[in-house]
Amino acid sequence: MYPPTGVYWIETASPAAFPRLAGDISVDVAVIGGGLVGAIAARLIKDQGLRVALVEARSVGQEVTGKSTAKITSQHNLVYTRLRNRFGMDGARSYAEANEAGLRKILALAADHQLAADIEIKAAYTYTLLEEHVGSIEEEVQLARELGLPATLAMETGLPFAARAAMRWIDQAQFHPVKFVAGLAATLPGEGSHVFEQSRVLDWDSSRVVTAKGAIKAGHVVMATQLPLGQTGAYYARNYPHMHPVIAGQADPGRVPEGMYISVEQPRHSLRSHRTADGRPFLIFTGPSYKPGHADEARKAFAEIEGFARDHFGVQASYRWTNEDYTPMDGRPFIGWSSRQDGLLVATGFDAWGISNGAAAAMIICDLLTGRENPWADFFDARRLDVAHGAKQFVKGNAAVAAELVGGHLASTPRDAEALSPGEGAVLKINGEKMAVFRDETGQLHSLAAACSHLGCLLGWNEFDRTWDCPCHGSRFGLDGEVIHGPATEPLKTGVTG
Ligand SMILES: Cc1cc2nc3c(=O)[nH]c(=O)nc-3n(C[C@H](O)[C@H](O)[C@H](O)COP(=O)(O)OP(=O)(O)OC[C@H]3O[C@@H](n4cnc5c(N)ncnc54)[C@H](O)[C@@H]3O)c2cc1C
Ligand code: FES
Incomplete structure (x- = not known):
C-alpha cells in the first residue's frame, strides 16, 4: 500500500482561483472543461471578438492535462506509418500538419501572453532496444521527412543505455502543464468573458449549460471534457480508456538526459526532465498502460516503471499518480461537431497525445464555430461513422x-x-x-x-x-x-x- 503523494505538476504550481458560477449569465460560447483543449479553445474564441465562458468542474488544468508528462511534440511514436497505412498519405499529412500547428500554437500563446509555463525547446526521441523494431523506426523517419517533419535517425540519444535504433525530432518542446493552462485561463476574464471553477456542468444542450448554482445561455457549446459527458455522441462506446502509472523523482544532475523519450516496445517507457523553481532536476516517467480499476495490473505497471527509473537513472519516486486517456476506435481523434447533437462541439480520443492534438482541436473548433475553413476538420470529423479500422x-x-x-x-x-x-x-x-x-x-x-x-x-x-x-x-x-x-x-x- 502506498501513501498518496499528490501530483508533481499540481504541487509545483500556485493554485489559480476563479469564482464558482452563481446565477445565470449569457455569452456567445460556453466551453465546458478547463483543461488544455478548453483553455486554448476559449482563448482563440475570445480572440475572434466573442464572449466566452469557461466552466470547470474542479480546478483548471489539474485533470488529465495536469497529470500528463506534458511533452509538446508532433512525434507520437510510430503514428505516421500507422495512419498512412490506414488512411493514405493525405490522412497522415493532415495529422502531421495539425499537430505541428498545435505545437507551434502552444508556443505562440505562451509567448504572446507571457505565460510562465517553464517551456523548454527539446528534441523528442523514439527508441527501440529490439532488432525487430529497427525497420519500423527507419520507415517512420523516412515517412515523417516526406511529410515535412523534422525527423532524423539518431546514433546518440543521451540515454544511459544503448538503443538499437532511435529517431530524433528537433524543435519540439516540454512545459509545465498546470502553469500553462492556469496562466492562459487567467487571460480570459473581462469584456463579457468568464472563467468558473468548482462548477460542474450537470445538464447541457446546444445553447445552454447548467450547474448546481447557475446556468449559462450560449450561442454555441463546446464540450472539452476529455471524453464527452453522459451519452453525448456515444463517444464512450467509440473510444476505450487506458490508465498509466506516472512517477516523478529528483535526479542526479549528471544523469539527466537532454531530450524527451519514449520506447517503441512494451513495456512502454516514457520520460522527460523538469527543473523546480529552486533549480533541482526532476525526471518524470510514465509506464505501461492497463485497464482502469484493475489493482493488480496497476501494481505491476508501477513496479515496472519504478524499476526502470531506479536501474537506469538512479531515481526513486517521490511522487506517484495515475492518469488516463482514450484510444479512438479507428486511431484518429474525434474533433468537431458532435455525432448526434448539432450545436455541440467535441474533442476526444487523443490516445495519450492530447497536448499537440488538443491545441489543434481547439483551432479546429474555433474555425468551425466562426464559419472558417479548416484544412484538417474533415480528417478528424467527429460525426464520422466509418470506424471499421x-x-x-x-x-x-x-x-x-x-x-x-x-x-x-x-x-x-x-x-x-x-x-x-x-x-x-x-x-x-x-x-x-x-x-x-x-x-x-x-x-x-x-x-x-x-x-x-x-x-x-x-x-x-x-x-x-x-x-x-x-x-x-x-x-x-x-x-x-x-x-x-x-x-x-x-x-x-x-x-x-x-
Ligand atoms: C500518463 C499520460 C501521459 C500523457 N502525456 C502526454 C504528453 O506528454 N504529451 C501529449 O501530447 N499528451 C499526453 N497525454 C495526453 C494528454 O494529457 C491528454 O490527451 C490531454 O491533456 C487532454 O486534454 P483535455 O483538455 O481534453 O482534458 P483535461 O485536461 O482532462 O480537461 C478536461 C476538463 O474538463 C473538466 N470536466 C469534466 N467534466 C466536467 C463537467 N461535467 N463540468 C465541467 N467541467 C468538467 C475536467 O475537470 C477537466 O479539467 C498523456 C496522457 C496520459 C494518460
Ligand atoms: S459505466 Fe461508463 S464510465 Fe462507468
Whole structure:
C-alpha cells in the first residue's frame, strides 16, 4: 500500500482561483472543461471578438492535462506509418500538419501572453532496444521527412543505455502543464468573458449549460471534457480508456538526459526532465498502460516503471499518480461537431497525445464555430461513422466492457470490511450489495454503491490516487463519491457505513 503523494505538476504550481458560477449569465460560447483543449479553445474564441465562458468542474488544468508528462511534440511514436497505412498519405499529412500547428500554437500563446509555463525547446526521441523494431523506426523517419517533419535517425540519444535504433525530432518542446493552462485561463476574464471553477456542468444542450448554482445561455457549446459527458455522441462506446502509472523523482544532475523519450516496445517507457523553481532536476516517467480499476495490473505497471527509473537513472519516486486517456476506435481523434447533437462541439480520443492534438482541436473548433475553413476538420470529423479500422481490437474491448457490466470483479482479499487496513479500499459484497468500501486513517469505514453512475459498471479501487475507477468507460470518483472525471456527471450513491 502506498501513501498518496499528490501530483508533481499540481504541487509545483500556485493554485489559480476563479469564482464558482452563481446565477445565470449569457455569452456567445460556453466551453465546458478547463483543461488544455478548453483553455486554448476559449482563448482563440475570445480572440475572434466573442464572449466566452469557461466552466470547470474542479480546478483548471489539474485533470488529465495536469497529470500528463506534458511533452509538446508532433512525434507520437510510430503514428505516421500507422495512419498512412490506414488512411493514405493525405490522412497522415493532415495529422502531421495539425499537430505541428498545435505545437507551434502552444508556443505562440505562451509567448504572446507571457505565460510562465517553464517551456523548454527539446528534441523528442523514439527508441527501440529490439532488432525487430529497427525497420519500423527507419520507415517512420523516412515517412515523417516526406511529410515535412523534422525527423532524423539518431546514433546518440543521451540515454544511459544503448538503443538499437532511435529517431530524433528537433524543435519540439516540454512545459509545465498546470502553469500553462492556469496562466492562459487567467487571460480570459473581462469584456463579457468568464472563467468558473468548482462548477460542474450537470445538464447541457446546444445553447445552454447548467450547474448546481447557475446556468449559462450560449450561442454555441463546446464540450472539452476529455471524453464527452453522459451519452453525448456515444463517444464512450467509440473510444476505450487506458490508465498509466506516472512517477516523478529528483535526479542526479549528471544523469539527466537532454531530450524527451519514449520506447517503441512494451513495456512502454516514457520520460522527460523538469527543473523546480529552486533549480533541482526532476525526471518524470510514465509506464505501461492497463485497464482502469484493475489493482493488480496497476501494481505491476508501477513496479515496472519504478524499476526502470531506479536501474537506469538512479531515481526513486517521490511522487506517484495515475492518469488516463482514450484510444479512438479507428486511431484518429474525434474533433468537431458532435455525432448526434448539432450545436455541440467535441474533442476526444487523443490516445495519450492530447497536448499537440488538443491545441489543434481547439483551432479546429474555433474555425468551425466562426464559419472558417479548416484544412484538417474533415480528417478528424467527429460525426464520422466509418470506424471499421481498428474494429477487431474494439470488439475485444467492448466484450471486456460487457463482462464488467455483468459481473465486474470483487476483491479477492480482503473478503470483508473488517479486514481492510487503514488507507485500504476494496469492492466488497455486503448484505448482497456490491459496495466500494474504504477505511480511513482513523479506522472509520466509508462505503458507497460500487456501481458507476454512468452506465452501472462495477468500479475498482485505485490505491495510488485513492479513487474508485470504472473499467468500462473510464469515469473516476473520489472517496466522497464525487466525480473526478469521465462521462459520468452524477456522484456515487452513498451506502451503509460499517
Ligand atoms: C500518463 C499520460 C501521459 C500523457 N502525456 C502526454 C504528453 O506528454 N504529451 C501529449 O501530447 N499528451 C499526453 N497525454 C495526453 C494528454 O494529457 C491528454 O490527451 C490531454 O491533456 C487532454 O486534454 P483535455 O483538455 O481534453 O482534458 P483535461 O485536461 O482532462 O480537461 C478536461 C476538463 O474538463 C473538466 N470536466 C469534466 N467534466 C466536467 C463537467 N461535467 N463540468 C465541467 N467541467 C468538467 C475536467 O475537470 C477537466 O479539467 C498523456 C496522457 C496520459 C494518460
Ligand atoms: S464510465 Fe461508463 S459505466 Fe462507468
